[in-house]
Amino acid sequence: MKKTILGLFAFVCAFSGISCSEDDLSGTSVIKPEQTTETPLDAWLYKNYIEPYNIEFRYRYEDMESDMIYDLTPANYEKSVQMAKLVKHLCLQAYDEVTGSRDFITSYFPKMVFLVGSPAYNNNGEVVLGTAEGGTKITLYAVNNMDPTDVDLLNEWYFKTIHHEFAHILNQKKPFSTDFNQITGLATGIRYVGNACWDVYPSEDLALKDGFISRYASTSAEEEFVEVSSIYVTNTAATWEEMLETAGEVGRPMLEAKFEIVDKYMKNDWGIDLDELRKVVLRRQKELPNLDLDATN
Numbered sequence: 001m002k003k004t005i006l007g008l009f010a011f012v013c014a015f016s017g018i019s020c021s022e023d024d025l026s027g028t029s030v031i032k033p034e035q036t037t038e039t040p041l042d043a044w045l046y047k048n049y050i051e052p053y054n055i056e057f058r059y060r061y062e063d064m065e066s067d068m069i070y071d072l073t074p075a076n077y078e079k080s081v082q083m084a085k086l087v088k089h090l091c092l093q094a095y096d097e098v099t100g101s102r103d104f105i106t107s108y109f110p111k112m113v114f115l116v117g118s119p120a121y122n123n124n125g126e127v128v129l130g131t132a133e134g135g136t137k138i139t140l141y142a143v144n145n146m147d148p149t150d151v152d153l154l155n156e157w158y159f160k161t162i163h164h165e166f167a168h169i170l171n172q173k174k175p176f177s178t179d180f181n182q183i184t185g186l187a188t189g190i191r192y193v194g195n196a197c198w199d200v201y202p203s204e205d206l207a208l209k210d211g212f213i214s215r216y217a218s219t220s221a222e223e224e225f226v227e228v229s230s231i232y233v234t235n236t237a238a239t240w241e242e243m244l245e246t247a248g249e250v251g252r253p254m255l256e257a258k259f260e261i262v263d264k265y266m267k268n269d270w271g272i273d274l275d276e277l278r279k280v281v282l283r284r285q286k287e288l289p290n291l292d293l294d295a296t297n
Contacts, residue, residue: 036060040296041081048088053105055092056112057084075115075143082148082293083115083140083158089291090154091162094280098272108173109166112137117144126198129157132165135172148293151285155234159281163230171225174269180261181221183254184211192220208247211254228255228262233278 041059049055061074075083095105110132119142120128131139140158147153185191190210193200201207201215210218213231217224232240244252266272 039077041077041084044081044296045084049084052102053092053109054111055105055109057087057115058112059084059115061116062114071118072116072120072141073118073144075117078294079117079143079146080115081296083143083146085291085293086148086154086158086288087113087162089287090159090281090284091166094277094284095272097280098277104270104272108170110136110138110169114139115143116141118142119145130161130165132168135169138162138165148288151288154285160230160234163233164226167226167229168222170270171222176225176265177261180225180258183257183261184221184224188250188254192224193218195219205246208243208255209251211247211251211258213243213255213258224258225262228258229266229274232259232262232274233281235278236282237278 045057049057059075059077059080061072092105092109095109096102114137116139122128128141130141133139140161142157146158188211197207197215197218201210201212201218204215207213207215207218212218212224213228217227231243235243244255247255263274266274
C-alpha cells in the first residue's frame, strides 16, 4: 500500500507541473498545537502537584487522554479547582502523614490525574466512576456533579475510587496472596460472578450476606481485594461493623478472613497500617469545612 501511494504521488507531480524536490518542501508543520492560556489553577498545580510529587493534574479536556467510546464533556474549571484541593488533602497528604514523607506517593501514585466533567456509561447502564491505566494515570469522571460539602458522595463517587484504583496499582507491583482467592467458595459454593454482579446481587445487603463487601466486589478476587481496602479506609468503624452485622453468619466470617489478608498485605508489603490510614482520612474529612476549596493563591 505504501508503494502505491508514493507512486500515485509521483504521477500527480509529473503531470501537474508541481516540483517534487525536497528544496520546495516547507519545514514548518501545518498542524498547530492548541494554544492555552495559563490559569491561576495551573500555577497552583505546579506548586502543589508537580514540584512536590511529579504528578500532572489535567483538567482541560484532551481527546488523547479520554476514552473515545464514551460521550464525555469537559470538567468545569471551578469544580477542577475544588477537586485538585480535595485530592491533595484527602488522599496524597493522608498517605504522606501515615508514611512520614512524600516518598510513597512520589514512587507509586500514578503520574497523572485526569478529570472528566460527565459520567461514563457502559452499554449495560453501569456507571464508570474511575479508571487506572497501567499504573500511570487515574481518570475521575462526573466531576461536574461533585458537591464538596457531601462527604458520603465524595467517598462513593471519587475517593473510594481513588483508593480502589491506587490499590490496583500496588497489586500490579506486588501481587497479593492467592489464599484470598480461596475464601470465596471454600465451603459455601459461592463464586465470583463477573459482570453479572448487578443482576446476581440486586442490593448491597445480598452481596454482604454472601461474603462480598460490595456488589462490585463479587466480580473477581482482584476487584474484591481493592474494594475491601478502599471501603475500609473511607468508612467509620461503626459503619464497617454494620456491614459485618448485615453479612450475618455466612458472610461475616468470610469478610473478616478477607480483611485479615488485605490488612497484612498492606502492612507487610507496603508498610501501610489501614487502621492508621482510616483514622487520618476520617480526620481530614472533618477538616473540609475549614478549607478554602476555591482559592488558588
